[in-house]
Amino acid sequence: MSEATNIHPIFNSILSREKKEGLLKQNGVVLWMTGLSGSGKSTLARALEFALHDLGYFTMLLDGDNLRTGVNSNLGFSEEDRKENVRRSAEVSKLFASAGIITICSLISPTEEIRDAAKEIIGEEDFKQVFIDAPFEVCAERDVKGLYKKALAGEIKNFTGLDSPFETPANPFVRIPTAEQSLEESLKQLLEAVLPIIKLTENK
Ligand SMILES: Nc1ncnc2c1ncn2[C@@H]1O[C@H](COP(=O)(O)OS(=O)(=O)O)[C@@H](OP(=O)(O)O)[C@H]1O
Numbered sequence: 424m425s426e427a428t429n430i431h432p433i434f435n436s437i438l439s440r441e442k443k444e445g446l447l448k449q450n451g452v453v454l455w456m457t458g459l460s461g462s463g464k465s466t467l468a469r470a471l472e473f474a475l476h477d478l479g480y481f482t483m484l485l486d487g488d489n490l491r492t493g494v495n496s497n498l499g500f501s502e503e504d505r506k507e508n509v510r511r512s513a514e515v516s517k518l519f520a521s522a523g524i525i526t527i528c529s530l531i532s533p534t535e536e537i538r539d540a541a542k543e544i545i546g547e548e549d550f551k552q553v554f555i556d557a558p559f560e561v562c563a564e565r566d567v568k569g570l571y572k573k574a575l576a577g578e579i580k581n582f583t584g585l586d587s588p589f590e591t592p593a594n595p596f597v598r599i600p601t602a603e604q605s606l607e608e609s610l611k612q613l614l615e616a617v618l619p620i621i622k623l624t625e626n627k
């Protein structure tokens with residue numbers, strides 16, 4: 424909630440979103456990737472961005488780890504901080520999507536409440552939830568950054584899936600089971616889901 428008073432927002436620009444989407448020849452959207460650490464969010468987000476770029480789409484990738492070095496640098500991993508982390512990331516994503524950009528936002532965003540809050544900010548129409556699904560044991564086995572080893576040794580507190588919850592998304596736009604298929608198959612599945620919604624609709 425804003426703490427400032429006497430604020431009078433105007434539309435950012437009189438140039439409409441439709442005009443921008445028309446120029447870019449695409450529909451702006453937020454592809455919201457959720458999943459455990461090590462599930463494959465960043466890997467797939469990067470692969471998707473390259474693939475879309477090669478197909479002529481204009482994209483922006485917002486990755487949780489990266490956002491935490493900048494706009495979210497004062498936040499940790501308590502429930503309150505994760506909520507604020509997701510709130511800010513959703514607000515930023517919304518700005519990019521409103522400029523017609525295909526925005527890939529990859530954050531653990533561990534609970535339904537947190538993801539619903541992101542959906543509320545971005546708007547149901549633009550919010551497409553991509554569940555990157557890999558079991559805790561598989562992520563711990565991959566242990567890309569060595570965080571599971573540390574968390575299981577008690578060196579990291581509030582670790583997602585261990586002493587901090589991760590809730591399975593009830594109704595994702597698409598679920599990508601990365602423990603059951605290759606990166607190439609995951610990317611293909613993701614592209615098949617995404618391409619129909621980003622193709623420019625008539626009259627723009
Ligand atoms: N306690 C704890 N739990 C989970 N993850 C941790 C933690 N501490 C640090 N990290 C690193 O932070 C990355 C997750 O940040 P997010 O902003 O995506 O998390 S959240 O959406 O606010 O829950 C996460 O990145 P990914 O592995 O890409 O998910 C980790 O690199």
Ligand SMILES: Nc1ncnc2c1ncn2[C@@H]1O[C@H](COP(=O)(O)OP(=O)(O)O)[C@@H](O)[C@H]1O
Nearest residue numbers: 460461462463464465466567601604605606609
């Ligand atoms: N089908 C798949 N899709 C994405 N990543 C996969 C897949 N299969 C195995 N992996 C591996 O899993 C790891 C996921 O790590 P990362 O992308 O950093 O996850 P996250 O961003 O969710 O923490 C990478 O080492 C990646 O190569």
